Amino acid sequence: MTHPADPLPEEEARLDLSGIVTGLRDVRERWRESQGRLRESGGREFPSRDALATIVRQLAGALFPMRLGPDGLRQESEDVYVSYTLDAALHSLLEQIRLELHCQARHGRLGLPEVSSRALAILSTFASQLPEIRALLDTDVLAAYHGDPAARSVDEVLLCYPGILAVIHHRIAHRLYLLGVPLIARIIAELAHGETGIDIHPGARIGPSFFIDHGTGVVIGETAVIGHRVRLYQAVTLGAKRFDVEEDGALAKGGARHPQLEDDVVVYAGATILGRITIGAGSSIGGNVWLTHSMPPGSRVTQASLHQEQAQQGTREEVNA
Numbered sequence: 001m002t003h004p005a006d007p008l009p010e011e012e013a014r015l016d017l018s019g020i021v022t023g024l025r026d027v028r029e030r031w032r033e034s035q036g037r038l039r040e041s042g043g044r045e046f047p048s049r050d051a052l053a054t055i056v057r058q059l060a061g062a063l064f065p066m067r068l069g070p071d072g073l074r075q076e077s078e079d080v081y082v083s084y085t086l087d088a089a090l091h092s093l094l095e096q097i098r099l100e101l102h103c104q105a106r107h108g109r110l111g112l113p114e115v116s117s118r119a120l121a122i123l124s125t126f127a128s129q130l131p132e133i134r135a136l137l138d139t140d141v142l143a144a145y146h147g148d149p150a151a152r153s154v155d156e157v158l159l160c161y162p163g164i165l166a167v168i169h170h171r172i173a174h175r176l177y178l179l180g181v182p183l184i185a186r187i188i189a190e191l192a193h194g195e196t197g198i199d200i201h202p203g204a205r206i207g208p209s210f211f212i213d214h215g216t217g218v219v220i221g222e223t224a225v226i227g228h229r230v231r232l233y234q235a236v237t238l239g240a241k242r243f244d245v246e247e248d249g250a251l252a253k254g255g256a257r258h259p260q261l262e263d264d265v266v267v268y269a270g271a272t273i274l275g276r277i278t279i280g281a282g283s284s285i286g287g288n289v290w291l292t293h294s295m296p297p298g299s300r301v302t303q304a305s306l307h308q309e310q311a312q313q314g315t316r317e318e319v320n321a
Contacts, residue, residue, distance in 0.1 A: 046103060047096040047184050053191050055096070058089035060168055063134045067158050086127070094123045100181045122179045133171050136208055140167050143209040147231055162196035163212030173202035204238075206230075207263070214269075221258035227281070230261050233269040241275030241292055262297065 061069040062085045065078045073081055097119045104110040110118065144157045144164055151157050158164055169192035177185035185202035193199045198215045200206075203222035209229040212218055217235035220226070224238045240257040259273045262281035267273065270288040279285065280297030289301055 044099060047099050047187060049187055049191065051092055051096055052184060052187050055089050055093050056169060056172060056188055056191065058085050058092075059130075059172060062086050062089065063130065063137065063168070064158060067155060086130075090123060090127055093126075094119055096184055097122050097181055100183050103183070118180075122176075122181060125179055126175055129175050133175065137164075137168060137171055139208040140164060140171075140210050143211040143229065143231070144213075147211045148213055161215075162198060163215040163218075166192045166196045166198035166200060166212065166215065166218075167206075167210060168192075170200045170202065170204070170206065174204070174206070177202040204258075223256045223276075224258040225260040227261055227263035227265065229264050231266045233267065233287075235270045236267045237272045237274070239272065239274050 062082045065073060065081055065085075066075065069078075069081055069085075098115060101110055101115045101119055102112075105112045105115055141154050141157050141164060144161055145151045145154045148157075151161075169188050173185040173188040176182075176188070182202065189200055189202045196215055198212060198218045200218075200220045201222040201224075204220045204224040204226065206220075206224075206226040207228040207230065210226060211231045212233075213231065214234040218232055219237045219239060221239050226238075238259045238261070243257070244252040244255060246252050256276050258276065260276070260278045261267070261273075262279060262283075264282045265279050265285070266283075267279075267285040268287040268289075271285045271291070272289070273279065273285065273291045275292050277292065277294040279291075279295050280299060282297055283295055283299040283301070285291060285295075286300075286302035289303055289306060291301060291306075295301060
């Protein structure tokens with residue numbers, strides 16, 4: 001392996017690296033000019049994925065020090081570790097919040113003089129919510145333990161289950177999303193997505209005792225609303241049925257377009273639920289079901305029941321004709 005300090009082999013030395021670097025700079029400058037992103041300072045413009053990955057690991061350790069904290073930690077030292085770790089994580093998070101707020105200021109969504117005070121207010125509010133986040137995550141861990149006969153302990157759930165890792169990221173990301181830093185929130189969500197295959201938009205509203213079993217391929221859209229004690233299995237999609245467009249043909253942003261799952265709903269593997277529909281409390285949605293209309297509380301939906309419903313609907317249409 002060639003060491004970075006070693007000279008390039010002869011065939012590589014013929015590359016016009018200077019020309020390539022110049023070409024890349026020209027492309028960057030054209031892009032920045034077209035997007036109105038030229039700025040006087042040469043510093044970083046956006047929050048850092050690497051920094052946020054470290055921050056989330058630190059926050060997870062502070063939330064669950066004896067299980068997600070450092071090797072060798074003892075209970076009598078928990079508070080010292082938590083204090084030290086939170087100090088580092090929150091100071092780093094403040095810088096990331098400032099970077100995002102500067103982005104918002106450049107796009108006219110926030111006044112530049114407001115950035116520092118707003119960043120401190122967001123950080124302060126988020127930090128004060130950490131005990132509440134921990135309590136909410138405790139309900140998720142218990143839901144996973146009680147919902148999976150293969151789980152031998154709550155510790156196994158917290159240490160091993162990808163669904164819990166994704167939910168830890170979501171509980172943190174959702175609070176930051178609500179506090180007005182959606183880019184940071186989305187980066188945190190995508191860190192979990194990349195590691196677990198579970199894609200939860202930070203805007204999704206998810207109640208306590210939430211359990212994703214297995215998890216790979218789960219997609220939960222931005223405006224989804226999930227009640228208490230809901231359980232999802234792998235490859236479930238809570239998505240949009242269609243996207244509204246503006247007069248110029250561009251996709252309209254915002255708008256409630258994802259499902260609402262009431263309390264105690266179970267959705268089995270491969271089910272796809274689309275649009276702003278409501279699945280009533282206590283309902284069970286079977287595997288590989290494709291559902292685009294609301295269901296009353298207590299429904300039991302399977303592929304067979306949907307085929308029967310469609311056949312009956314077709315018969316009614318023939319009679320009416």
